[in-house]
Amino acid sequence: xxxxxxxxxxxxxxxxxxxxxxxxxxxxxxxxxxxxxxxxxxxxxxxxxxxxxxxxxxxxxxxxxxxxxxxxxxxxxxxxxxxxxxxxxxxxxxxxxxxxxxxxxxxxxxxxxxxxxxxxxxxxxxxxxxxxxxxxxxxxxxxxxxxxxxxxxxxxxxxxxxxxxxxxxxxxxxxxxxxxxxxxxxxxxxxxxxxxxxxxxxxxxxxxxxxxxxxxxxxxxxxxxxxxxxxxxxxxxxxxxxxxxxxxxxxxxxxxxxxxxxxxxxxxxxxxxxxxxxxxxxxxxxxxxxxxxxxxxxxxxxxxxxxxxxxxxxxxxxxxxxxxxxxxxxxxxxxxxxxxxxxx
Amino acid sequence: xxxxxxxxxxxxxxxxxxxxxxxxxxxxxxxxxxxxxxxxxxxxxxxxxxxxxxxxxxxxxxxxxxxxxxxxxxxxxxxxxxxxxxxxxxxxxxxxxxxxxxxxxxxxxxxxxxxxxxxxxxxxxxxxxxxxxxxxxxxxxxxxxxxxxxxxxxxxxxxxxxxxxxxxxxxxxxxxxxxxxxxxxxxxxxxxxxxxxxxxxxxxxxxxxxxxxxxxxxxxxxxxxxxxxxxxxxxxxxxxxxxxxxxxxxxxxxxxxxxxxxxxxxxxxxxxxxxxxxxxxxxxxxxxxxxxxxxxxxxxxxxxxxxxxxxxxxxxxxxxxxxxxxxxxxxxxxxxxxxxxxxx
DNA sequence: TTGTATGCGTTATCAT
DNA sequence: ATGATAACGCATACAA
Numbered sequence: 001x002x003x004x005x006x007x008x009x010x011x012x013x014x015x016x017x018x019x020x021x022x023x024x025x026x027x028x029x030x031x032x033x034x035x036x037x038x039x040x041x042x043x044x045x046x047x048x049x050x051x052x053x054x055x056x057x058x059x060x061x062x063x064x065x066x067x068x069x070x071x072x073x074x075x076x077x078x079x080x081x082x083x084x085x086x087x088x089x090x091x092x093x094x095x096x097x098x099x100x101x102x103x104x105x106x107x108x109x110x111x112x113x114x115x116x117x118x119x120x121x122x123x124x125x126x127x128x129x130x131x132x133x134x135x136x137x138x139x140x141x142x143x144x145x146x147x148x149x150x151x152x153x154x155x156x157x158x159x160x161x162x163x164x165x166x167x168x169x170x171x172x173x174x175x176x177x178x179x180x181x182x183x184x185x186x187x188x189x190x191x192x193x194x195x196x197x198x199x200x201x202x203x204x205x206x207x208x209x210x211x212x213x214x215x216x217x218x219x220x221x222x223x224x225x226x227x228x229x230x231x232x233x234x235x236x237x238x239x240x241x242x243x244x245x246x247x248x249x250x251x252x253x254x255x256x257x258x259x260x261x262x263x264x265x266x267x268x269x270x271x272x273x274x275x276x277x278x279x280x281x282x283x284x285x286x287x288x289x290x291x292x293x294x295x296x297x298x299x300x301x302x303x304x305x306x307x308x309x310x311x312x313x314x315x316x317x318x319x320x321x322x323x324x325x326x327x328x329x330x331x332x333x334x335x336x337x338x339x340x341x342x343x344x
Numbered sequence: 345x346x347x348x349x350x351x352x353x354x355x356x357x358x359x360x361x362x363x364x365x366x367x368x369x370x371x372x373x374x375x376x377x378x379x380x381x382x383x384x385x386x387x388x389x390x391x392x393x394x395x396x397x398x399x400x401x402x403x404x405x406x407x408x409x410x411x412x413x414x415x416x417x418x419x420x421x422x423x424x425x426x427x428x429x430x431x432x433x434x435x436x437x438x439x440x441x442x443x444x445x446x447x448x449x450x451x452x453x454x455x456x457x458x459x460x461x462x463x464x465x466x467x468x469x470x471x472x473x474x475x476x477x478x479x480x481x482x483x484x485x486x487x488x489x490x491x492x493x494x495x496x497x498x499x500x501x502x503x504x505x506x507x508x509x510x511x512x513x514x515x516x517x518x519x520x521x522x523x524x525x526x527x528x529x530x531x532x533x534x535x536x537x538x539x540x541x542x543x544x545x546x547x548x549x550x551x552x553x554x555x556x557x558x559x560x561x562x563x564x565x566x567x568x569x570x571x572x573x574x575x576x577x578x579x580x581x582x583x584x585x586x587x588x589x590x591x592x593x594x595x596x597x598x599x600x601x602x603x604x605x606x607x608x609x610x611x612x613x614x615x616x617x618x619x620x621x622x623x624x625x626x627x628x629x630x631x632x633x634x635x636x637x638x639x640x641x642x643x644x645x646x647x648x649x650x651x652x653x654x655x656x657x658x659x660x661x662x663x664x665x666x667x668x669x670x671x672x673x674x675x676x677x678x679x680x681x682x683x684x685x686x687x688x
Numbered sequence: 689t690t691g692t693a694t695g696c697g698t699t700a701t702c703a704t
Numbered sequence: 705a706t707g708a709t710a711a712c713g714c715a716t717a718c719a720a
Contacts, residue, residue, distance in 0.1 A: 008712090008713055008714085009713065009714060009715095010713080010714095018690080018691085019690065019691045019692080020691085020692095020713095020714080020715090021690070021691060021692080021715080021716080022689090022690060022691075024714070024715060024716085025689095025690090025715095027714095028715080030715095031689085031690095031716095032689065033689070033690085034689060034690085037689085037690080051458070051461070051462055052462070052713080052714070053403075053462070053464065053712090053713050053714070054462045054463050054464070055399050055402045055403045055408070055463070055464050055712090055713080055714095056403055056696085056712075056713035056714040056715090057713080057714060057715080058399045058696095059397075059399045059400055059403055059695095059696045059697065059698090059712090059713080059714080060695080060696050060713090060714060060715055060716085061696090061715085062696080064399070064463075066463075073428075074418065074424050074427055074428060074431075075421070075424040075425050075427075075428050076424075077419070077421075080418050080419040080420075080424055081419050083418055083419075084417075084418060084419045084445065087418075087445055096442070096444065096459060096463075097442075097443060097444075098440070098441075098442055098443075099441060099442075099443040100440065100441075101428065101431055114395070115440060117395070118395055118396070118397070118398045119398050119399070119408075119410075119440075120397065120398070120399050228631070229631050229634060232634075232635070261635055268637065287572070287573050288632065288635055290573060290576075291576070291605055291632055291635060291636060292635060292636070292637070293612070293636070293637040352696095352697055352698085353697065353698065353699095354697080362706080362707085363706065363707045363708075364697095364698085364699095364707085364708090365699085365700090365706070365707055365708080365709095366705085366706060366707075368698070368699060368700090369705095369706085371698095372699080374699095375705085375706095376705065377705070377706085378705060378706085381705080381706085396697080396698070397696090397697050397698070398698095399696090399697080399698090400696075400697035400698040400699085400712085401697080401698055401699075402698095402712095403696090403697085403698075403699095403712045403713065403714095404697090404698060404699050404700080404711080404712050405698095405699080405712090406712080
């Protein structure tokens with residue numbers, strides 16, 4: 001194999017007949033260099049195809065132009081769109097991303113963060129981190145060591161930089177929409193572990209109170225795995241069950257589109273037509289909401305925007321590490337498609 | 345902010361009252377150290393929470409325990425599952441991944457590879473790279489500089505390490521399945537730029553010859569963007585058109601599931617029932633094939649396996665850089681679901 | 689304007 | 705068994 005070693009700054013210096021320092025100056029354009037020597041150096045650089053070793057540079061500045069991104073699962077549509085949003089903005093600022101999967105395991109999460117610190121990333125963005133690690137103060141501690149932005153996670157009293165979609169308003173609007181269409185018995189479907197589910201359930205409960213809906217604890221359905229095909233399967237099971245057992249329920253609010261798909265399949269299995277006989281509303285506005293039949297009415301939370309804002313935010317914090325913490329909230333928007341209709 | 349600097353090996357040495365070298369030896373366990381001193385050092389390490397700086401280490405060994413992954417688009421289901429497969433195997437070998445999006449742009453692709461080289465990744469896995477860059481010999485050149493594995497890309501005469509799914513066999517089996525069900529006029533739907541589409545079209549043409557099907561160039565449909573929601577839209581348009589114009593066609597082979605969804609929507613729009621009146625077969629077996637109604641008969645190419653094998657392969661090459669190039673082919677499998685039926 | 693020397697945090701070589 | 709010192713490739717304070 002060719003294995004020809006990469007040229008170093010010393011090689012360039014020798015070829016150009018100048019000192020290492022001069023080459024460095026030409027590279028970084030941070031000190032004046034005589035035009036003639038600059039030409040010489042540039043020629044040498046080109047000839048040797050010299051490109052600086054970013055490791056060496058990082059060692060000196062303790063900066064790597066790298067942002068670590070933590071995600072529970074890259075194969076999940078929600079997260080990949082957020083990642084794309086992040087990528088699109090930080091790329092322009094010369095950063096690249098270091099992506100890690102946690103599989104939703106709190107311990108993995110910590111391990112991965114350690115790994116990133118070892119690799120001297122300049123900042124970390126944690127997408128949907130486990131509530132447990134936020135509450136315990138773990139992330140607050142990390143936040144003091146290294147620039148950190150948390151997406152879709154939050155806890156009062158824990159000081160970090162947060163970027164959140166407004167799950168509260170989104171949920172409220174969706175529920176109100178159903179209410180205005182005449183629905184009174186709304187099933188609520190959530191996954192077990194996530195801050196975002198907690199928020200939504202909270203709103204659901206308050207909503208029932210506010211609108212004096214007959215509240216039934218059994219109308220709150222919980223599945224284990226929140227994102228992906230398993231969520232579809234699990235949701236199908238629990239939704240089928242409740243429709244069979246409670247003939248009053250006329251609609252369902254799902255905490256994400258996967259669950260909504262499961263509900264769709266449950267209705268299909270029971271030969272109940274959506275939306276004519278049963279309405280379903282999803283959350284996230286992932287691509288699958290446009291693929292299903294009928295297409296899903298859902299709450300858009302601007303995932304790409306979520307990523308972009310987080311990307312910008314992390315860059316700000318990196319630049320000025322003493323910036324005070326902020327909680328940025330992104331608006332949601334109800335997307336009307338074909339899975340919701342008025343109550344018969 | 346706390347900003348307390350990370351402890352270095354020197355801090356540990358001082359605290360333990362030994363030399364830097366000894367600490368290094370304790371860390372790496374590669375030289376004998378007296379039990380007593382080892383204890384001392386370990387205690388100091390713990391106390392200072394010392395973790396070695398991977399950048400410094402990388403600078404010496406010119407290794408970073410990092411694998412760069414190039415993907416046209418992380419938000420695409422196909423790629424994210426492959427990435428997950430890669431991740432799952434290399435993680436155990438102490439590597440982490442460096443992920444880059446190319447947006448399918450050949451120039452971006454080169455830029456990203458440069459970037460990875462600058463960051464001294466130990467190896468690169470390129471998923472669905474642009475044919476152009478393979479043909480031009482660009483990747484062959486890279487392959488000589490750094491361990492490289494190409495997933496789902498190939499060109500005869502270009503020497504690289506390839507991992508491919510057997511698109512030929514998969515396509516052939518799908519077509520034969522349709523044929524055996526009585527279909528004779530099969531529409532072929534592909535995207536414009538990708539090796540995998542070329543392979544499939546090639547098989548399609550040969551298949552028509554072999555089975556003496558009346559060949560019609562118009563039955564080959566081409567859309568621009570191959571992956572994602574755009575593909576759905578574009579496919580819908582062209583499929584609607586051909587169904588309207590050619591009443592002989594009774595089924596369609598799509599080069600991926602997105603396109604198949606588009607075809608599904610086209611049929612729906614024309615009130616043609618699938619599979620009773622029109623059969624559709626997809627490719628990839630992404631999760632969407634289980635979400636659509638009807639669910640999609642499709643060709644599974646074991647995306648996770650594709651990733652795992654590539655992960656193992658890159659590790660092999662890294663360990664022994666003089667290993668000869670290999671072309672590894674993964675089997676595909678037809679998944680029977682509900683979008684295909686016999687010809688009326 | 690340019691060059692010398694030192695340091696970033698580690699590991700490897702050579703002594704002792 | 706342990707330690708001093710020279711690399712790794714680059715940037716910069718200081719000198720000239």
